[in-house]
Amino acid sequence: MDFFQILALIVPAAIVSAAPLILTGLGGVLSERSGVVNIGLEGLMMFGAFVGAIFTHYGEQWGLGAGSPWMSFVVAIVAGALFAVPHAVASISFKADQVVSGVALNFLAAGLSIFLTKKLFGAGQTPDIQERIGKGDVPLLSKIPVIGDLFFSNAYSTSFVAVFLAFVVWYIIYKTPFGLRLRSVGEHPMAADTMGINVIKTRYISVIMGGAFAGLGGAIYVASIAGNFTGSTISGQGFMALAAMIFGKWHPLGAMGAALFFGLAQSLSITGEQIPLLKDIPDVYLLILPYVLTILALAGFVGRADAPKASGQPYEKGKR
Amino acid sequence: MNLVKGRLFHILVPVVSVLLGLLIGGIIMLVSNYNPVSAYAALIDGIFGNGYNLGETIRAASPLILSGLAVAFAFRTGLFNIGVEGQLLVGWLASVYVGIHFDLPKVIHLPFAILAGAAAGALWGVIPGILKAKFKVHEVITTIMMNYIALYATNGIIRAYMLAPGERTKDIKESASLASPWLQQITEFSRLHYGIVVAILAAVIMWFILWKTTTGYELRAVGFNQHASQYAGINVSKNIVLAMAISGAFAGAAGTMEGLGTYQYMTINNAFTGVGFDGIAVSLLGANGSVGIIIAALLFGGLKIGSLTMQSAAGVPTELVGIVIALIIFFVASSYLIRWLTNRFTKGGKI
Numbered sequence: 001m002d003f004f005q006i007l008a009l010i011v012p013a014a015i016v017s018a019a020p021l022i023l024t025g026l027g028g029v030l031s032e033r034s035g036v037v038n039i040g041l042e043g044l045m046m047f048g049a050f051v052g053a054i055f056t057h058y059g060e061q062w063g064l065g066a067g068s069p070w071m072s073f074v075v076a077i078v079a080g081a082l083f084a085v086p087h088a089v090a091s092i093s094f095k096a097d098q099v100v101s102g103v104a105l106n107f108l109a110a111g112l113s114i115f116l117t118k119k120l121f122g123a124g125q126t127p128d129i130q131e132r133i134g135k136g137d138v139p140l141l142s143k144i145p146v147i148g149d150l151f152f153s154n155a156y157s158t159s160f161v162a163v164f165l166a167f168v169v170w171y172i173i174y175k176t177p178f179g180l181r182l183r184s185v186g187e188h189p190m191a192a193d194t195m196g197i198n199v200i201k202t203r204y205i206s207v208i209m210g211g212a213f214a215g216l217g218g219a220i221y222v223a224s225i226a227g228n229f230t231g232s233t234i235s236g237q238g239f240m241a242l243a244a245m246i247f248g249k250w251h252p253l254g255a256m257g258a259a260l261f262f263g264l265a266q267s268l269s270i271t272g273e274q275i276p277l278l279k280d281i282p283d284v285y286l287l288i289l290p291y292v293l294t295i296l297a298l299a300g301f302v303g304r305a306d307a308p309k310a311s312g313q314p315y316e317k318g319k320r
Numbered sequence: 321m322n323l324v325k326g327r328l329f330h331i332l333v334p335v336v337s338v339l340l341g342l343l344i345g346g347i348i349m350l351v352s353n354y355n356p357v358s359a360y361a362a363l364i365d366g367i368f369g370n371g372y373n374l375g376e377t378i379r380a381a382s383p384l385i386l387s388g389l390a391v392a393f394a395f396r397t398g399l400f401n402i403g404v405e406g407q408l409l410v411g412w413l414a415s416v417y418v419g420i421h422f423d424l425p426k427v428i429h430l431p432f433a434i435l436a437g438a439a440a441g442a443l444w445g446v447i448p449g450i451l452k453a454k455f456k457v458h459e460v461i462t463t464i465m466m467n468y469i470a471l472y473a474t475n476g477i478i479r480a481y482m483l484a485p486g487e488r489t490k491d492i493k494e495s496a497s498l499a500s501p502w503l504q505q506i507t508e509f510s511r512l513h514y515g516i517v518v519a520i521l522a523a524v525i526m527w528f529i530l531w532k533t534t535t536g537y538e539l540r541a542v543g544f545n546q547h548a549s550q551y552a553g554i555n556v557s558k559n560i561v562l563a564m565a566i567s568g569a570f571a572g573a574a575g576t577m578e579g580l581g582t583y584q585y586m587t588i589n590n591a592f593t594g595v596g597f598d599g600i601a602v603s604l605l606g607a608n609g610s611v612g613i614i615i616a617a618l619l620f621g622g623l624k625i626g627s628l629t630m631q632s633a634a635g636v637p638t639e640l641v642g643i644v645i646a647l648i649i650f651f652v653a654s655s656y657l658i659r660w661l662t663n664r665f666t667k668g669g670k671i
Contacts, residue, residue, distance in 0.1 A: 090654045094656045099400055101654075103402070232591055284475070299455045
């Protein structure tokens, strides 16, 4: 097996597993850049996956056909946004410990989504969806030699959506007035407040937008990879997205790059058996690689990563 | 007057939170067409109803007490240890390893196995501690990452070196077991074991370290204000590492409850046990105090065990209890709200 064949095996698989991580990581970037730590990404993603699975299923029954997953994405975006509200209320208005509130959100998502699954379908899992996101060649681009085969053939459209949205979030955060406000309330809320920026409102919008992204990430995971929702569908992807966000230094494009890299590590642990050099390495090393790298990155061995200055601190007007 | 009020408030917040959590749980059941009264009746029956249920409740509470202590101990030093889950897994593995591979009299073997678990947990906790002390890396992120490393590493080790039929390790030797035929017998053959004694002993140890020793004073001082502690000549870095080590040791001991008590072996875990994350809820509800943690662990252990009866007798999915626990955490964390409301009614809105 030559090098190119190996690449052709790994790269598409990496991009597929990366798409949900990219989106959820972007949700984390939005929330944390505004100063609200979001450990609840896992829960938001889980709830999005649940909503995605049931609405794809209903969409099929309503006769939406191939449009069902796309309809479910819209619902999952709304559901993710709504599900982030308890976290926003607790950590912004009630000044709860943001980490604790995020942990509670994870518990709530796990409890609520499985409770509702059992209530709706009488079983611990949703029915398998028929209309998955299909693979396809991108017209024109897939004809490019090498690159076309790697990136644009047999690709999921959701992966392009994820990459596109990463640029959108980058544009919002770095090129718009709202983005400037978002970053300023995350770095120095008091200065922002003095300049007439509504800290509370900006944080609410950011956390809720973050929830929408994470919800979409979960729904895409179901529609492209899992195929249904069970209690173990989302087990750690949200935390891996959190890791991607940190490894990407709280930058949307950095988070995207890190998510692609973690996706690569995940796909290696799955496809590794077919690759000569890698099949001798126990897959445990590939499984723990993203987490070890994140720790090393934080410790400053792989480029220092610093959190937004005010992240984790509730803002109290007039407090010195 | 203010002091009394402060104490009353400390008890008021958890009690109100639990009641609100159960109330909203009831509303959720009403909305989804279940009967909350019969469900809660079944839940209570499932907690205390007979000897078996009571034994299982206490058994489930033992690791929860220890994981709650682990979270609380770190919290007292201003650290948030979300890594209890991973520390628990390595503690579980270490205790089972000692339980299988050594041949000693029970008086030595059992404490040795428990200490091995605690030591492994401490080691797993020290790594984020050092990273925090030396490189200022936030412990929340590193402990989360360490959880996953622990999950995959313990599975990998079992698969490579300790595998027995059934995706698990061999059973531990009788001399390292916490199981007690006597306790099982008086509780209609539940899986109750001596772990509860270890857990309560650990609660006493935490109280003693924190409140009766100089080390504990320093740890708490660092938790209140790192800069002031540094100025007063306390070695902040050393105390951070120490706090994570002791916290990890409690978490590792929680793992021995599963390895030496409930299961007598370790399985290959596809997902986390959840005991470590529940520890966050326990320590929060128990206000980071030894007595509070024991009560909170019994409550959450009871809810978990009782939910099984709730499902079989009233048809309500066990996950309802997960929702209730999540709501309780939200309310305790948002104690600002409860404080604001009580002050609103008593002092005319001034905080």
